[in-house]
Amino acid sequence: MGLNYPVRQGKVRDVYDLGEQVLLVASDRISAFDYILPSLIPDKGRVLTQMSQFWFETLDIPNHLISTDVQQMKLDGDVDLSELDGRATLARKTEVIPIECVVRGYLAGSxxxxxxxxxxVCDIPLPEGLPQAAKLPEPIFTPATKAESGHDENISFERMVEIVGPDMANLLREKSIAVYQAGAQRALEHGIIIADTKFEWGVVNGEVLLIDEVLTPDSSRFWPQNEYAVGMSPPSFDKQFVRDWLEASSWDKNSEPPTLPQEVVEKTRAKYIEAYERITERKFAW
Known part of the structure; x- marks a missing residue:
């Protein structure tokens, strides 16, 4: 990118340290089964960035967003702004709270x-007789943390209290459920069920801010409402085509993953864009 800043690379995002601010650049990388795949999904990073921007601006919750307009970002280095356009987020730097705040509204996945x-679910008792994909009586909060291996590891709420203290634990649970409910209601009005999601939070000068990405197909499980039925796993708007193809391939999930067929790449890109356009009522511009 030609940016002259310290950088930390995640599976999807590259985070540049700008002092009191950070620059998040969402790539087109895609991961599955804890591997970064060799294939890119064109414009995926732009979809994630634009959808997070929409939620940051729509939801009534303090957050870290400063701007996604690269023309207004004063960046050092020989930077090709066209590469960053649509996929860069300038944000306030926070002290990141080391908890993945997961909210589940439906019975799915693990x-x-x-x-x-x-x-x-995560040791929280639920009513008996619920079928697969059932809507839960109330959303539940199931925190996780990063293990040394880098994978998410479910923890109890009591363990979260030990890590961040009771006041912060209760605040994050309350905020996470409230944001999920607001976002899920908006999505449902546009024909998409948000079955579950995860949030990250940070602190600046004592203020708790919503950070990273928000209610995207990467951080959430999106289902089309018109194809939803209990008793089965509904189709999704995220990595469904990728996971299905990998599961059907000869890959052992313990070695370098294979290159995705072009058809799988194109279908996955289309699903990400469809989710964005339906929820935001905006045309994807790239």
């Missing part, structure tokens, strides 16, 4: 697997 064994 939660469904656990429920079948023990009638719990």
């Amino acid at each position: 939660g469904w697997k656990e429920y079948q064994r023990s009638q719990t």
